[in-house]
Amino acid sequence: MSKILIRGAKVLGGEPQDVLIDGAVIEAVGTGLSAEGAEVVEAEGRVLLPGLVDLHTHLREPGREDSETVLTGTRAAASGGYTAVFAMANTFPVADTAGVVEQVYRLGQEHGYCDVQPIGAVTVGLEGRKLAELGAMHESAAGVTVFSDDGKCVDDAVIMRRALEYVKAFGGVVAQHAQEPRLTEGAQMNEGIVSAELGLGGWPAVAEESIIARDVLLAEHVGSRVHICHLSTAGSVEIVRWAKSRGIDVTAEVTPHHLLLTDELVRTYNPVYKVNPPLRTERDVLALREALADGTIDIVATDHAPHPHEDKDCEWAAAAMGMVGLETALSVVQETMVDTGLLDWAGVAARMSFKPAEIGQAKGHGRPVSAGEPANLTLVDTAYRGSVDPAGFASRSRNTPYEGRELPGRVTHTWLRGKATLVDGKLT
Structure with missing residues (x-):
């Protein structure tokens, strides 16, 4: 070169x-x-920043190539300034074996727009009943260190404890999608004034907060690492802050859309605003920004969730949940955190490059801009x-x-x- x-x-x-x-x-x-x-x-x-690292990306391949592929997803990542992304396991088939994670890893290597590190499923088929092949995925060519059933919560406390114990042996981390399923049956948006006025099923904050509270206590008991995906409520911030004050090994992420958008947008009934976890209130948004600024929330992760046109261009109740985010993430962070004076660009580098690379053990990424x-x-x-x-x-x-x-x-x-x-x- x-x-x-x-x-x-x-x-x-x-x-x-x-x-x-x-x-x-x-x-x-x-x-x-x-x-x-x-x-x-x-x-x-x-x-000039170190290449961005996204700890939470959905590349959809294998199985849903109509919405995204490793090639198109990594091209989107490069467009957004990313040099490494972690690909979530909710593919078809699920990335719960060494064979599937190696396939995703090699596709990333072939296309070359950014490095792709697969995330392995915690449970077989994301079903929450039996641990997946965590050790085999870690020992595979992909070298998986992050495990998540994202899209579904590991709601069984015994399974979650076993996962935390297992990954501790090789320094891995379990990334939890915090959603108590019994509290969110039929939920369509944030539970509050807007949901009551619109007549849509409410998604209470406690459904997220109760799982986070349980999991930080489990992590403390086991002496293992837990990472909280797409934290979205002011109450969740306080639980993570408390856990860190006790020395519990917990990290947390926030998405760009939860830093900017609120549930007031759902009044349009436009399914583009339907996401999991749902858009919350202005109070939550402000709490998330403050927590990202003071380090309670460690990183920004996109939760890039592509869907084909037909899965979003329909009535609200039938629409898929999720938003694309790789190509707009840095702009939203500038709008909400830099231009408001909450972070400088060194702080952005810490939360979008250094720290996510550290959590995910992304070799060669999240490094200082210096010789060598x-x-x-x-x-x-x-x-x-x-x-x-x-x-x-x-x-x-x-x-x-x-x-x-x-x-x-x-x-x-x-x-x-x-x-x-x-x-x-x-x-x-």
């Missing part, structure tokens, strides 16, 4: 510096750098502001809640080990 000189970028939002890439690694970071024959990227005024480190990088035009047009998405699906909405920031370049996957906003 030829050398690349990124000139005048604000590294992590700081003072302008030059970054010289040689092959797959960063050769030097400083001012006034030069390199004969290097490709020069003029980055004045733009922010892998050249996994994202360049952002933070001054840009424009309307979201899903017609231009790289994802196979278009179920975004932001269509027509003006958002700040635009990823212009992404490099994966020194190879450009996105140049001037266009995939290579």
Whole structure:
């Protein structure tokens, strides 16, 4: 590979510096750098971040290639500034064996737009009754370290305890979809004033909070790691804060859409706003932002959930739950956290690159922008502001809640080990 000189970028939002890439690694970071024959990227005024890492992505392959594939999903990831994503296990067949996780892992390697780390199912078929082949998935070529039945809750306390005990042996983590199923039967949206007025089945906050409370206590008892997927309520924040104060090994994520959108949008009955967990209240949104800023919530994860047109363009009750998010995540975080003064760009790097890579043990990702480190990088035009047009998405699906909405920031370049996957906003 030829050398690349990124000139005048604000590294992590700081003072302008030059970054010289040689092959797959960063050769030097400083001012006034030069390199004969290097490709020069003029980055004045733009922010350079380590490549983003998403701990919660649905790539749908195998089985639902009508909504997304590893190829289209990783192209969407590169467009959004991601160099690594963790692919959830709720595929068809379920990623509950070494064979399936290896298939997903190798597809990621073949396509090359970002690294794909499969997440293994906790239970066979996501059915919650019998532990899946956790050890075999960990020892496979995919080297699985994160396990989740996301889309379904591991609601049996005995099964959850056994999973926590099992992954402890090799330093793995169980990522819980916190949803008490008995409390959410027939639920369509957040339980509250809006659900009562619309006559839609309510999804109470306690359905999430009760599972989180149970699981942090189980993690403490076992001495294992638990990660809370898509935390969405103010009460959940307080439980995680309490658990961390006790020294319990718990981490938590929040999605971009839960940082910005509220259940008031459901008044439109537009199924694009139907998601699991549901959009909550303004009070919850503010609590989530504050918790992300103070570190109670560790990371931002997209929960990128693509669906084909026919699964969303229907009446509310029949519509699938989920939103695409890889290509808009950084813009939403800029809108809600940076432009509001709650985080600086170094804080964004910590929550969207360093920490998710640490939780998921993504080798070579979430590394400092410094000499000798892998050249996994994202360049952002933070001054840009424009309307979201899903017609231009790289994802196979278009179920975004932001269509027509003006958002700040635009990823212009992404490099994966020194190879450009996105140049001037266009995939290579």
